[in-house]
Amino acid sequence: MTDSLITDVIFDFCGVLIDWRTEACLSGRFPDDLVAAICADDDPHGFFRYEDRMDAGEDFDAIWPDVVAEQGEEIAGVFRYYIDHYDDALPRLLPGMAQLLExxxxxxxxxxxxxxxxxxxxxxxxxxxxxxxxxxxxxxVSGVEKMHKPNADIYELTLERFGLTADRCVFFDDTARNVDGANAVGIHGVRFRDADQARRDLAALGVVL
Incomplete structure (x- = not known):
């Protein structure tokens, strides 16, 4: 490591380290139009909203009655399948990321x-x-800590737990609001695009690899 002010790099997982694709779990098992709706940004079935509640620390069993009441048994069954087969939604590491960590x-x-x-x-x-x-x-992990990006507390917990100094850290996330959350606590937040761009972004901050 050189005299760069940056000493540590923090990574989001899905969309940064891991290719997360809900459709990879559901395609071929449920109707194409339903899968397309669930995977759309304006999903009328609220899968991402329910998953966000799980990410914030709620248990599946606590959320399940709401899914049934709001979406009906059929859609709720698709959501249960999705959670039960979640590893199918993680098809690969994103190209170049393991090497970047190395x-x-x-x-x-x-x-x-x-x-x-x-x-x-x-x-x-x-x-x-x-x-x-x-x-x-x-x-x-947000669901363990019952804290959630982009709120300041989870970034501050990360710094405290690992003994890090905010302005000496870079944080990569594919979601703009989470990058903004990092910047708000003094971390160098960077919007992730791909491994090559991440290397360029790190170099611009003085990181030498």
Missing amino acids: DLRAAGYGVWGLTNWSHETFHLAFAKFPELERLLQGTV
Whole structure:
């Protein structure tokens, strides 16, 4: 590591380290038009809203009655299938990301994880991609902590837990509001595009690999 002010790099998981695709879990098992609706940004069935509640710390069993009441038994059954087969929605690591983590570690930088993810399904990330567990020096999971990006408390917890200094950290997330949340607590938040762009963004901040 050089004299760069940056000492540590923090990564979101889905959309940054892992390719997360709801359609990969549901396609071929349910009607195409239903899968398309569920995966759309304006999903009328609220899958992402229910999943967001799980990411914030609620248990599936606590959310389930709301899904049934609001969506009906058929759609609720699709949601249950999705959660029960969640690893199918994680088809691969995003290209170049494992190597980026390897290179950061080899250069002496700290490498950490910070993710909005349910405590009931997060284990699948490390089970399916054990190299992430090996390369990351620690990970804060929203569903475990019952905190949620982009709120300041989860970033502050991450800094405190791992002994990090905000202005010496870079945080990559694919969601703008989560990048804004990092910037609000003094972390260098960067919108993730792909591994090559991440390397350029790090270089612009003085990180030498």
